[in-house]
Amino acid sequence: MLPPAAMWSAAVLLAVANFMAVLDLSIANVSVPNIAGGLGASPGEGTWVITSYAVAEAIIVPLTGWLTSRFGSVRVLVVAMAGFGLCSALCALSTSLNFLVVARILQGLTGGPLIPLSQALLLRIFPSHQQALAMALWSMTTVLAPVVGPLLGGVLCDAVGWPSIFWINVPISIVATLALWKCLQSHETPSRRVEVDLIGLVLLVVWVGALQLTLDLGKDHDWFASDLIVSLTVVSFVGLVTFVIWELTDDNPIVNLKILRYRGFATSLIALALAMGAYFATIVLTPLWLQTDMGYTARQAGTTMAGSGIAAFVASAVASKMLARANHKYMVVGALLYLGIISFIRSGATSQMTYGQIAMQVSFMGLGMSFFIIPLMTSALRSVKTEDLAAASGLINFVRTVAGAFGTSIVTSAWINGGSRYHEEIVSALQNTRHLIDFFVQRGMSTEQSIFLIERVVAGQAAMLSTNQVFTGCSVTFVLTALVVLLMPLASDKTRPAR
Incomplete structure (x- = not known):
């Protein structure tokens, strides 16, 4: 000692x-x-x-x-x-x-x-x-x-x-x-x-790495029009299937997938993956949007995002005390629906929003996070037997981290592709661009400056529309995840394997 x-x-x-x-x-x-x-x-x-x-x-x-x-x-x-x-x-x-x-x-x-x-x-x-x-x-x-x-x-x-x-x-x-x-x-x-389950480790690296590369590189290679992306997708799918079969039959698996037989744990894991992917994607996208299209400095973006962590820190103390009294399932469902509503509100953002308005919405997101993740992880671990706790904890941390990475890549791709699509739509909808250029030239700007200003406004609006589209998608994901959680056994139920 x-x-x-x-x-x-x-x-x-x-x-x-x-x-x-x-x-x-x-x-x-x-x-x-x-x-x-x-x-x-x-x-x-x-x-x-x-x-x-x-x-x-x-x-x-x-x-x-x-x-x-x-x-x-x-x-x-x-x-x-x-x-x-x-x-x-x-x-x-x-x-x-x-x-x-x-x-x-x-x-x-x-x-x-x-x-x-x-x-x-x-x-x-x-x-x-x-x-x-x-x-x-x-x-x-x-x-x-x-x-x-x-x-x-x-x-x-x-x-x-x-x-x-x-x-x-x-x-x-x-x-x-x-x-x-x-x-x-x-x-x-x-x-x-x-x-060590060397084969399982290699298969894990192969399918996770191939899938992550697919998500990261897809937007730059026109997705499945590229032989590279198709090959990576096939490798990822085959690697995942082989990994699952191997881990379920190996005597000493690196990831014990057999604990998915517990229905409460399996359902919690699915909910955790969906919600963490959506939530982590929003906290990555927000500072990217603020600095790229709203003119924020890194310090201003960081200050804006800090509200989410502060709110989560405060809420975690309340959520922890509620665990002993409240039903875990309904705590999680309520928190997910709340996050869905806040995400939907954020989908109506405009480029004229103030710092305070954005920081408040970000903080509200953080407030709901603790009421989701604390009871969900507690229920997940309570769903398994004592001898399986270590394996369950490891799998939860793995899924939570990978879901955040995958969610970031998916949302970033959707945001960039959406921005390009909206940019084309806005440009095609513009009429008499020459008149706009002449208007700015008459007020002392050069033709190049006028074109740059119009392009900047168009790009900003396209990015704003794409950002709102992403938040709409996150809102739908949170609501669908709440429906998944409704399939969970009640927190008071005894441990039971999935049938």
């Missing part, structure tokens, strides 16, 4: 490790336009910085259990922390988008183990009567990171430049690596040679 001072020092360090892993997903959200502009890429391509990190992080999570069994939890944590700092430096030094995406993949692979291991080690070093307090500290960092991320990312991008959002990790990683090893080396878990 560690002395109290060392124990709480270790708790703070473990909370920092979790905070950094979660932060580096949200801190990049408001930085996409700056990164894309700095590396000569389009805003759509810039979102690869987010999706590549999320997918890599999701893939490594199921492997964390094997890594800790083979090498020890403290060693894996310390190496992951050191690797996270090194990969952050590679991200900051990137001179091309391709290099940055590769560096972000490596950063996700090293950051993924930090989340489950920091939680597991906290429970290991604290006595049972203090574990709740330690987990409260850990959970606080999980909730605060999405609040701090947009604010910090916006300030650093405007004041220093986008590489600074990665450089900031380096000194923290160095200090945390050395301090964690010093504090926790006496609490190393035993290591042993265990088999």
